[in-house]
Amino acid sequence: MTTAPEFTLCEQLIVAASEAWRGNGELVATGIGTAPRLAASLAKVTHTPELMMTDGEAWLVEDPVPLGPRGYDDRKPAGYLPFSRYFDAAVWPGKRHAMVSPSQIDRFGQMNISYLGGTYDQPKVQMLGARGFPGNSIYHINSMFIPAHSKRVFVEGEVDMVSSVGYNPARRIPGARFDFVDLRLIVTDLCVMDFGGADNAIRVIMLHPGVSFDQVQEATGFALEAAPDIKETPAPTPEQLAIIARFDPYNLRASVLKDNPAGKRS
């Protein structure tokens, strides 16, 4: 009998997040940030090999690219998807599923990466700008990875600037199509949520071992729904841990969560 390996909470979240892409088929899996990228890589080499991925520059690769320093030519391109083709080929035809980490999310799944506080003319804290969020959210599947679940992220009212479309009926423009809007999974350091509640409300579907629903609700600025059968987030298997380690040889995942807590099994 093999000894069950040690694992971190971050590794447990990476495994949970990789489920977002299960069965997605041939589309571009984009994980933005350390954990989402490892999750997408894990998805591609385990349950959903049809997924497409880039090297983060301009090339499509069939072997996901490890994080951190490597030889520039180590990655072997199988195809070509530069920024100059991204809207034509991935975003606007809906051939993509991105996992992102916005600064704010509201009850409608609307996200903000533009600015915090103040006004459009004079923001208190300027961030990136909307980047591709308006187009991503109205055209293709999106999921979210939130390393510190709190009311600062899951805000009480609407986000300060609606950078991406969610399920807010007040922002539906009559006659316009919003049927491509497809928000899937939110993975946080406390739980896993989806948009399967009433009118696409956010609901808890998994709790990490030792976390209660009340604890998640307490850290959220709006009322959460609970799935009828909330599961406990599974522990990674030794095979999954080995794959994660292979794609993260410098252990960058150790700095994703504050103090890099150990994971727990149920």
Next chain:
Amino acid sequence: MNKQMSIEDFVGSLKSGMTIGIAGWGPRRKPMALIRAILRSDLKDLTIVAYGGPDVGMLCAAGKVKKVIFGFVSMDAIPLEPYFRKSREAGTLDILELDEGMLQWGLKAAAFRLPFLPTHVGLGTDVMTHGGFKTVQSPYEDGEVLLAMPALRLDAALLHVHRADKLGNIQALGPDTYYDEWFARAADKTFVSAEEVVERMDHSYPEDARFNIVERCFIHGVIEAPLGAHPTSMPPSYGWDMKHLKAYADSARAEGGWDAYLADTIGADEAGYIERVGGKDAVSSLPLPIF
């Protein structure tokens, strides 16, 4: 026909108040030598259209900018551009914040001499409300309501590429050409700086003609500027200078930081600039970024 010009003549052909598109993407293949020429000039009240990086930050820091039309302003590994951030938070800039796709769509509308192009993008977001965008209804059976992305016509576009000839044939050898070609086609005048300017491309590099990212009828001025993308990346020739970008970012937190950067680093001339940032050998051997 000879489109080659000096960097002084380039900057002399711009006017205050112009709308200028800057090609490249964040900290990647930006026409920084041309930007530095603008920083050394008296130009002001510019409207800048860009997938912004340090180009936008430096122009904001120097007080050259009235308005920024952008999809993002970021330096990748340094996600938030410090001087753009300062200007935004001071409330001194006019702003049109776009989705990245809307920006290229607006350039395409301008290139095709259309008043707008329809899109789903922006609908349901504050990019639409803050930007004051209007909708248009499909005249066909579907009757769908779409956002009308207005043309982003440019007075001038600035590009940096690997090679140009005196006729305006250009070659960009990197793996990604971003939206450079659309900046060029959307502009009344396009100025291209190049690592190398040759007499005739067909006499020097005919085998690389497929790297000709935009046709020469859209190119009006060609300026030789070796290492002219520094501190941004120029694959496959040289990488970005992250050490330099970090020092630049840090200067935003220091008292008089910009004035010192402008005087001590940007300085009076481009040849001196390359020496001040480490010299030709050091810059040309900067490693390519790994993603």
